Amino acid sequence: MLAIEGIDTYYGESQALFGLSLEVGAGEVVALLGANGAGKTTTLRSILGLTRPRRGRVSFDGRDVTREPTHQIARAGVGWVPDDRRVFPALSVARNLAISVKQTRFRSWSLKECFEVFSALEHLMARDCENLSGGEMQMVAIARMLMGGPGLVLLDEPSQGLAPRIVQQVMATVKRLRSEGAGVLLVEQNLDTAIEVADRAYVLDRGSIVFAGTAAQLKGDEALRRRLLGA
C-alpha cells in the first residue's frame, strides 16, 4: 500500500531524515517508534508532501506520489490524523464530518459506523468543536479521516492525552481498518499500546531507521527495547 524508498527530508538546510525506507502492506498495522525529535512526524509529512523529500521516492497504491500535491495524495486515499487534531473549531461536529466525506477507490465509513466505534460521538453532533475535550476532538479527527475513504491511515500519536477507554476505542478502530484491508502507519509514544496492536515496527533514531522487525520481536526482547528506546 505504501513504499518509501531512501528519502532524505530537510527543514531548510537541516536534514531530518537520512535515506529512510519503509513499507506498509494492505491489511497491515506498522508502528513507527522513536524518541522525541527522531523524525516520526517528518516521515508522515514526507508521505503527504507537506515537507517534500529532496531525494528518494514515495509510492502509494502502486503509484509514485513523491511530487504530487498534498490534496491529490489525500484524495487518492491517504488519511491523516495529525497530533494536534486540527478540527475546524468554529464548526459543529456534524459540519466537520460532513465536509470530510470523500470518494476514493477505498471504502468510506458511514456516520453510523463511526458511532459504532465511538458511541459518544452521536451525542456531540450539534456541539461546536471548540467546546470539545481533547478526547472528544480526537474522536472527531478520526471519524473525519474514516469518512474520507482511506486506503492508508497515518496516525500521529492518536492515544496521547486520552482516557484509557477512548484509547481502547481508537485501537479497536485500527484493528477494524486492518481487517478491512487498509494499511495503518501508527506513530505512538506508548510502546505497549503500539506493540499490542502492530504487526511490525520500525524504530527511528535521529532520522535513520535502526530497527525493522516484527512487533513480537520487540515485545519479547526487553534488552532490545531498552537499547533502542530506553524503554
Ligand code: ATP
Ligand atoms: P516528536 O515525538 O517530538 O513529535 P518526532 O519523532 O515526530 O518527534 P519530528 O517532529 O519529525 O520528530 O522532528 C525531527 C527533526 O526535525 C527534529 O530535529 C526537529 O527539531 C526537526 N524539525 C521538526 N519540525 C521542524 C520545522 N518545522 N522546522 C525545523 N526543524 C524541524
